[in-house]
Amino acid sequence: MIQISDSAAGRIKELLEAEDTPNLFLRLGVRPGGCSGFSYSMGFDDEEHSEDKILTVNGLKVVVEESSAHYLEGVEIDFKEEGLSGGFTIDNPNAIASCGCGSSFKMKDEEGQVENCDH
Template sequence: MIKISDTAVDKMKEMLAQQEIPNLFLRVGVKSGGCSGFSYGMGFDDKQNEDDQVLDIQGLKVVVDEESAKYLFGVEIDFQDTGIGGGFTIQNPNAVATCGCGASFRTKEEDASLAQPCED
């Protein structure tokens, strides 16, 4: 369903190790909004819902809510170290439109009217 590069998995595990909350996992999802229609969400969580899909990617627990799963099928997450900090990148084969920052996308099935201005 979701692919995460070795570099991104290592970075996420490193970040998880720095947290002082037990049983944390990576939650990946989407929500309406953003300049193209949907925005990606990625963060640590410790609460899992019954309808969540749970993945084990190289020993990293990744959780996706049921609604987001249909937009994230085939997504590839990577980590790019730019020397000034770096960050995570998301390549989504389902996206037909994306914004310049790469944090927002639209699929061919979704209405472009969901788009909202980007926040400053």
């Protein structure tokens, strides 16, 4: 369902260790909004809900809300360092359009027009 590259998994593990909070895991989701219709949410959480899907991806516990699961099918998360900066990238094979900022997208089965990105 979801793929996390070795570099992204390594960086996520470093960030989890720095939090020094037991039982933290990576939570992924999709929210309405953003320049193209939907935006990704990615962060740490320590509370599971009954509607969550629990996965193990590249040695990480990953939790996805059931309502976001079909939007994230086949998603690939990577971490790239470029010069003095770096960041996570999300490649979604289901998206037909994405914003130049890379944090919002439009799905094949969703109606509406792609808007201009203000980022």
